[in-house]
Amino acid sequence: MCLPVIVVGAGPVGMAAALAVRAHGLPVTVLETDRADRERPGSRALFVHRETLRLLDGMRPGLAAEITSHGQTWHTKRTLYRGREVYARSFATPLRPPESSAASPSAETTESTGGLPPFTSLRQVDTERFLLAACQSAGVDFVWGAKVNGVRVTDTDAVLTSEDGRSWTSSRVIAADGARSAVRRELGIRMEGTRSRGFHVVVDVAETPGAELPVERVFHYEHPGVGGRSVMRVPFTGGFQVDLQCRDDDPHASFGTRDAVHEWLPRVVDGDGHVDRILWVSTYRFVRKVAAEFTDPRRRVLLVGEAAHLFPPFGARGMNSGIADAAAAAEAVATGTPEAVGRFAAARRTAALFNSAAAGAALEHLRPRRRIVRAKQRAAAALAPVLPWCGQWLERAPYGPRHGSPASAGRKY
Numbered sequence: 204m205c206l207p208v209i210v211v212g213a214g215p216v217g218m219a220a221a222l223a224v225r226a227h228g229l230p231v232t233v234l235e236t237d238r239a240d241r242e243r244p245g246s247r248a249l250f251v252h253r254e255t256l257r258l259l260d261g262m263r264p265g266l267a268a269e270i271t272s273h274g275q276t277w278h279t280k281r282t283l284y285r286g287r288e289v290y291a292r293s294f295a296t297p298l299r300p301p302e303s304s305a306a307s308p309s310a311e312t313t314e315s316t317g318g319l320p321p322f323t324s325l326r327q328v329d330t331e332r333f334l335l336a337a338c339q340s341a342g343v344d345f346v347w348g349a350k351v352n353g354v355r356v357t358d359t360d361a362v363l364t365s366e367d368g369r370s371w372t373s374s375r376v377i378a379a380d381g382a383r384s385a386v387r388r389e390l391g392i393r394m395e396g397t398r399s400r401g402f403h404v405v406v407d408v409a410e411t412p413g414a415e416l417p418v419e420r421v422f423h424y425e426h427p428g429v430g431g432r433s434v435m436r437v438p439f440t441g442g443f444q445v446d447l448q449c450r451d452d453d454p455h456a457s458f459g460t461r462d463a464v465h466e467w468l469p470r471v472v473d474g475d476g477h478v479d480r481i482l483w484v485s486t487y488r489f490v491r492k493v494a495a496e497f498t499d500p501r502r503r504v505l506l507v508g509e510a511a512h513l514f515p516p517f518g519a520r521g522m523n524s525g526i527a528d529a530a531a532a533a534e535a536v537a538t539g540t541p542e543a544v545g546r547f548a549a550a551r552r553t554a555a556l557f558n559s560a561a562a563g564a565a566l567e568h569l570r571p572r573r574r575i576v577r578a579k580q581r582a583a584a585a586l587a588p589v590l591p592w593c594g595q596w597l598e599r600a601p602y603g604p605r606h607g608s609p610a611s612a613g614r615k616y
């Protein structure tokens with residue numbers, strides 16, 4: 204049997220793609236290697252941008268309201284340099300609660316998403332929980348325990364095979380099978396880009412009832428408590444994420460293990476007992492890679508999310524841009540022509556290259572290779588009390604440029 208659309212991978216991007224395909228009125232089957240009762244790790248993509256919420260609400264009316272009612276929007280941002288505050292700003296809380304669109308599934312107008320916050324912060328596991336429930340109620344068909352390891356594309360269809368010998372045929376495949384995408388590998392599409400040497404440690408901590416920390420995002424350059432390494436703290440519903448930036452030659456055992464976190468965490472977060480409430484510890488490197496092509500020569504397979512691009516977490520481009528890919532891929536699949544798929548591939552690769560360059564600018568600031576950058580940061584920190592734009596620069600630079608990607612990419616991310 205030839206299925207109209209298959210999505211490979213039930214991560215956030217694959218589930219968004221499946222929802223978007225359903226919003227276009229097409230049946231869709233998701234093949235996922237994990238079992239249905241899997242446990243996904245950690246906070247990861249905390250920051251869900253307003254544009255992403257709009258897209259999700261267009262895919263499934265009401266989804267943005269569900270996500271924002273669970274998520275948290277912080278209204279204070281602070282930046283410190285070696286123990287001294289150089290920037291602090293609090294924004295007014297939006298007065299209107301989020302509304303959802305009850306209109307057409309593809310509606311994406313300002314009216315339909317009015318009242319959405321600029322972003323919402325929740326653990327990726329929670330976002331995925333909402334996406335899965337939305338998929339189930341939208342009639343998405345899931346095949347769990349299906350590890351795709353073969354792809355054959357012909358002029359009429361694409362045939363996917365799994366490790367255990369099953370096969371599926373479809374006219375179009377959306378590959379959302381993550382950073383180690385088997386579909387991308389089978390198509391012979393290479394990733395192009397770079398990977399940094401040093402690593403970051405990311406820790407999720409559940410908040411202490413009655414002793415919750417202020418709901419604010421804090422970036423601390425050269426924190427004295429950890430030998431001058433930079434630290435960020437980001438709140439999410441029920442806790443907070445701490446990101447420690449290690450040096451190129453730091454041994455993993457000194458910072459990246461649970462024992463090591465027990466040592467350094469109390470020195471960077473105020474309050475007692477946080478080490479007893481650690482939910483997750485992980486390490487990652489800054490990787491910036493973009494697939495050389497976002498589709499195959501016959502335009503039957505569309506790469507989305509981390510199957511197509513890898514960006515560092517700072518700037519929140521990973522999942523947000525993946526969901527923009529998912530919306531664009533579903534539209535191309537619904538149009539159903541090779542030309543539409545070609546347009547998807549060109550537009551989303553342009554966006555990915557923009558995102559990668561933006562992450563590169565952030566990286567240049569976060570892990571400066573040149574002494575002049577550190578000297579500029581030191582000077583800006585010294586001048587911030589009298590020249591507020593210096594503090595503003597220190598506040599913004601770790602996340603890269605804020606302006607959107609080129610108009611031809613079609614989206615902010």
Ligand SMILES: Cc1cc2nc3c(=O)[nH]c(=O)nc-3n(C[C@H](O)[C@H](O)[C@H](O)COP(=O)(O)OP(=O)(O)OC[C@H]3O[C@@H](n4cnc5c(N)ncnc54)[C@H](O)[C@@H]3O)c2cc1C
Nearest residue numbers: 212214215216236247248351381508509516519521522523
């Ligand atoms: C520490 C950390 C912090 C992050 N912070 C942010 C952030 O703040 N904002 C942001 O936007 N992003 C962030 N990201 C990135 C974000 O987590 C990813 O961009 C996101 O998970 C990518 O989603 P995806 O669906 O493309 O891939 P994945 O989440 O990797 O999902 C891929 C799915 O495909 C399945 N799969 C894999 N291979 C196969 C196969 N052969 N057959 C069938 N199924 C398969 C997997 O089991 C999985 O379910 C962060 C990542 C990390 C590690």
